Structure formats: C-alpha cells, structure tokens
Amino acid sequence: MNLMRKKTPFVSVVIPCRNEEKFIRKCLKSVVNQDYPKDKLEVFVVDGMSEDKTREIVKDYEIKYPFIRILINQKKITPAGMNFGIKEAKGEIIIKMDAHSIYPKDYIFKCVKHLIDSGADNVGGMLKTIPGKNTLLSKAIAISLSNFFGSGPSYFRIGAKKPLEVDTVAFGCYWKKMFEKIGLYNEEMAKIEDFELNWRIRRRGGKILLFPDIIIYYYPSSEKLKDFFWHNFTDGIWSTYPAKFGFFFLSFRHLVPLFFVLMAVSSLFFNPYLFILIISSYFIISFYFSLGIARKEKSIKLLFIMPVVFFCRHFGYGLGSLWGLIKIFLNNGREKTKGS
Numbered sequence: 001m002n003l004m005r006k007k008t009p010f011v012s013v014v015i016p017c018r019n020e021e022k023f024i025r026k027c028l029k030s031v032v033n034q035d036y037p038k039d040k041l042e043v044f045v046v047d048g049m050s051e052d053k054t055r056e057i058v059k060d061y062e063i064k065y066p067f068i069r070i071l072i073n074q075k076k077i078t079p080a081g082m083n084f085g086i087k088e089a090k091g092e093i094i095i096k097m098d099a100h101s102i103y104p105k106d107y108i109f110k111c112v113k114h115l116i117d118s119g120a121d122n123v124g125g126m127l128k129t130i131p132g133k134n135t136l137l138s139k140a141i142a143i144s145l146s147n148f149f150g151s152g153p154s155y156f157r158i159g160a161k162k163p164l165e166v167d168t169v170a171f172g173c174y175w176k177k178m179f180e181k182i183g184l185y186n187e188e189m190a191k192i193e194d195f196e197l198n199w200r201i202r203r204r205g206g207k208i209l210l211f212p213d214i215i216i217y218y219y220p221s222s223e224k225l226k227d228f229f230w231h232n233f234t235d236g237i238w239s240t241y242p243a244k245f246g247f248f249f250l251s252f253r254h255l256v257p258l259f260f261v262l263m264a265v266s267s268l269f270f271n272p273y274l275f276i277l278i279i280s281s282y283f284i285i286s287f288y289f290s291l292g293i294a295r296k297e298k299s300i301k302l303l304f305i306m307p308v309v310f311f312c313r314h315f316g317y318g319l320g321s322l323w324g325l326i327k328i329f330l331n332n333g334r335e336k337t338k339g340s
Contacts (some may be wrong), residue, residue, distance in 0.1 A: 001023055006029060007235065007258060008040050008089040009040070009089060009092050009093050009112060009116075010042075010083070010092055011040060011041050011042075011088075011091045011093045011094075011112060012042050012043075012044065012088075012094050012176070012302075013031065013041065013042070013043040013044065013095045013096075013097055014046060014085030014086065014091060014094060014095070014097070014234055015031075015043065015044065015045045015085075015096075015097045015098070015099055015107070015302075016073065016085070016096075016099070017045060017046070017047055017050070017054060017192075018047065018048035018049065018050050018054070018083030018122040019046065019050045019051060019052045019054060020050070020054050020071075020099040020100070020167060021052040021053040021054045021057060022132075023078070023099055023100050023101075023219055024045070024054050024057050025101075026102050027100070027102060028057075028061045028065040028068070029102075030103040030104075030105075030107075031043055031097065031103065031257045032065055033105050033298065034060070034103070034106075034107060034108045034109070035106055035109055036108040036109050038065075038067050041067050041108070042067050042068055042069070042090060042091065043065075043067055043068045043069070043333060044057045044070075044071050044088060044089070045061075045062075045068065045069070045070050046070075046071045046082070046084050046085045047070060047073060047081075047209035048075070048076035048077065048080075049073070049074060049246070055070065056196075058070045060141055063236050064220065067226045068194040069088075069132075071084055071085065071088065075137035075186065075187070076201060077157055077190040078185075078190065078193055078280030078298075079184075079185035079186060080185075080187050080190075082096060083184045085183050086176070086184060086185075088132065091176060091177065091178060091331060092175065092176055093112055093115065093171070093173065093174070093175060094173070094174045094179070095111055095171075095173045095174075096171040096172050096173075096174075097171060097192075097277070098171055098216070098218065099172075100219045101127075101216050101218060102216075102217045103215075104215055104217075107215070109296030110214045111123060111125070111173035111214060112125075112173065112212045114163075114173075114209070114214065115173050115174075115175070118207075119204035119207070120207045121178055121201050121207055121208065122169065122172045122173065122174050122198060122206070122207075122208045122211050123169065123172070123173050123210075123211060123214070124156060124171060124208075124210060124214065125156070125169070125170065125210065125211055125212070125213070125214025125216055126156055126159055126170075126210075126214065127145075127146070127157050127215065127216050127218045128215055128216065128217050129145045129146045129157070129218050129219075129220060130142055130217055130219060131219075131220075132219045132220060132223050133223055134165065135223075135303070136299075136301055136305060137224070137225065139221050139307065140302060140305045140306055140309045141223070141228055142311055143309075144206070144306065144309045144313050145156060145157060145313075146159075147218075147289065147293065149285070149289040150291075150309075150313055152253035152256065153253060156168070156169050157170075158204065158209055159212065160210055160212045161212065162207070162212065163211050163212070164210045165199060165209055166208055166209070166210045167195075167202065167208065167210065167251055168194055168195050168198040169208060169209075169210050170194075170218070172194060177215070178201070178203060178206070179244060181195075181204065182200045182201060182204055182206075185197055189247075190238075191235065191237075192238045192242065196247060197249070215274075223291075223334075225309070227308070228307070228312050228313070229312040229315075230239065230316065230318040231315050231316075232312065232320065233317070233319055233320035233323070234318040235317055235320060236258070236316065236317035236322075236324065237321070237323055237324040238324065239254040239255065239258070239317070239320070239324065239326035240322075240325050240328070240329060241324035241325075241327055241328060242326045243324075243328060244327075254321075255319060255321065257315070257318030258313045258318050258322060259318075260278075260282070260314060260315075260318050260320035261315065261318030261319055261321070261322055263278055264278050265322075276278035282311075283311075284312065286310045287303070287307055289306070289310070290307050295305070
C-alpha cells in the first residue's frame with residue numbers, strides 16, 4: 001500500500017478496557033477489518049482485571065489473529081493500561097482506541113496519514129455517538145453528548161467542517177517519541193488522562209489537530225438516567241479536583257456547569273426569586289434546544305425527555321465540580337491536622 005512517499009510506519013494500537021464484554025467483540029472486529037497492513041500493526045488489549053467475559057473474548061481473537069495480544073493491567077485504571085501498552089509497543093506511532101467504540105476500516109490509515117502529513121504531535125477525529133440500546137432514553141443520552149447545548153464547543157463531539165487545532169481529541173494518534181519527551185500518561189489523572197496529556201503537549205509547544213474525516217462510532221457508557229447522572233458527576237469531580245495537584249488544564253467550557261450550580265444553590269438560600277429565575281431560564285433554553293432536536297428527529301417524545309437528560313448532564317457535572325473543590329478543601333484540612 002502506497003501510504004505516503006516514505007515507508008509505511010509500524011503502528012501499535014493500545015486498547016485499555018475493563019468489563020467490556022458487551023462491546024469488546026464489536027470493537028475488535030472493526031480493528032481486524034482495518035485496511036492497514038497487518039504486518040505493520042500490533043494491537044494490545046490491556047485488560048484492567050475484568051470480572052466478566054472480556055478476557056475470554058479477547059483471548060479468542062488473540063488465538064485467531066497473531067497481531068493481537070492481551071495484557072493484564074493490575075492497576076485497573078486507564079492511564080496505567082495505556083502506559084503498560086506504550087512500554088510494550090514496537091511501533092513508531094501509538095494509537096489509543098476505546099473499547100466502547102467501533103471504527104471504519106480506514107480509521108488507522110487516516111490517523112497515520114494525517115499525523116505524518118500535518119506535522120502535528122497528536123491527531124484525532126469525530127465521535128459519532130450512537131445509542132447502546134434501541135430505547136428513547138438511550139437515544140436521548142446519545143444526542144445530548146453530540147449537541148452543542150449538551151457538550152458546548154467540544155468539537156470532537158459536536159462536529160467540525162474542516163481540520164481544526166484543538167485542546168484535545170478523542171483517544172488520539174501520537175508519535176511514540178513524543179512520550180520520551182513529555183513522559184507517559186499521568187496515573188493520578190484516572191478520568192481525564194487524555195486532557196492532561198494533551199495539556200502537556202500544548203505546553204511544550206506541540207500541536208493537536210482534529211480531522212473531521214476521521215470517524216469513531218462511540219457507545220455511551222450510561223444507558224440509565226441514574227447512571228448517566230453519576231457518570232457526569234464523576235466527570236465533574238475531575239474538572240476541578242486536579243487543581244489539588246497543581247493542574248489547571250481544562251477549558252472554560254468544563255466550568256460552566258459549576259457556575260450554574262453555584263448560582264442556583266446560592267440563590268436558593270439568599271434570594272428564592274432569583275433561584276426561580278435561574279432555573280426557569282435554564283429550562284426555557286433547554287426546551288428551545290430540545291424542540292430543535294425533536295423536529296430534526298421527528299419525535300415529539302424527545303421534546304419532553306431531552307430537558308431531563310440535559311439537566312442530569314449539566315447538574316450532575318456541576319455538582320461533581322463543586323464536590324471536587326470540597327474534596328480539595330477537606331483533604332487539605334486533614335493534611336494540616338496531621339501535620340500539626
């Protein structure tokens with residue numbers, strides 16, 4: 001295959017996972033179907049001590065396809081899994097893949113081509129979020145993650161019409177030598193390892209590019225409203241708690257839900273009328289976006305469920321961000337008590 005004028009580079013794919021029996025087969029099938037030369041490819045599935053049938057499924061693929069290997073990540077967390085895979089990798093290019101996703105057959109080809117042609121340090125593509133189940137709620141959750149009101153100007157989620165320089169991309173395709181310059185994934189950043197790594201890349205003058213022709217089909221990890229709320233709550237914690245370690249690398253869009261929650265909570269205690277104004281204004285805006293979604297999808301039911309899903313996303317994330325700040329305060333208090 002004539003990839004570029006230079007020889008086709010060897011690529012190491014790292015797929016960190018844990019308890020992914022529902023999705024890992026779909027993911028690996030899409031990896032096996034890649035049109036990238038298999039003699040220039042190795043795939044590490046780094047399993048974080050799964051308690052379901054994930055390892056059994058991966059071992060079946062390992063037997064059938066010699067370029068696939070399973071590694072065991074005893075630390076369980078994603079950044080540790082990535083570091084394990086990177087250390088084992090022979091490739092000059094590292095591609096992180098998510099087990100909750102499936103990939104078009106030209107995914108690796110396009111990632112490698114754009115990385116070489118652009119001169120960037122990291123490239124990635126667009127997340128096309130698709131429902132994990134054929135239910136109205138699953139569809140609403142998927143839509144909320146791809147909508148501007150749900151995710152703000154997160155271009156790898158909401159889309160872009162042309163290549164863009166961005167602060168982060170989904171998963172990522174990197175030169176391995178880059179890790180020698182800036183270090184591996186930070187294992188203290190268990191939920192935002194990509195943001196933190198890309199922050200270090202940009203801090204060193206590196207470039208991160210988003211290419212809209214690179215597509216990833218992503219299944220949300222939450223399919224129930226309660227799980228969706230708590231997932232966003234956890235994400236919210238990791239938008240503020242890293243400040244404890246001296247990291248302030250997330251963009252303003254990640255803090256908007258925190259400001260919303262702070263205004264709502266404070267007004268509830270000091271000015272109930274202001275609280276009513278804030279909440280009613282929020283739901284008016286939410287219904288506006290939900291109406292547009294209902295029209296586009298031709299489903300009146302979405303008009304009523306989308307505001308609930310948006311609220312779980314925003315309020316859950318905002319409460320989590322607030323709890324992240326409280327955790328910093330509480331932990332600092334304990335450290336001072338121990339030191340006195």
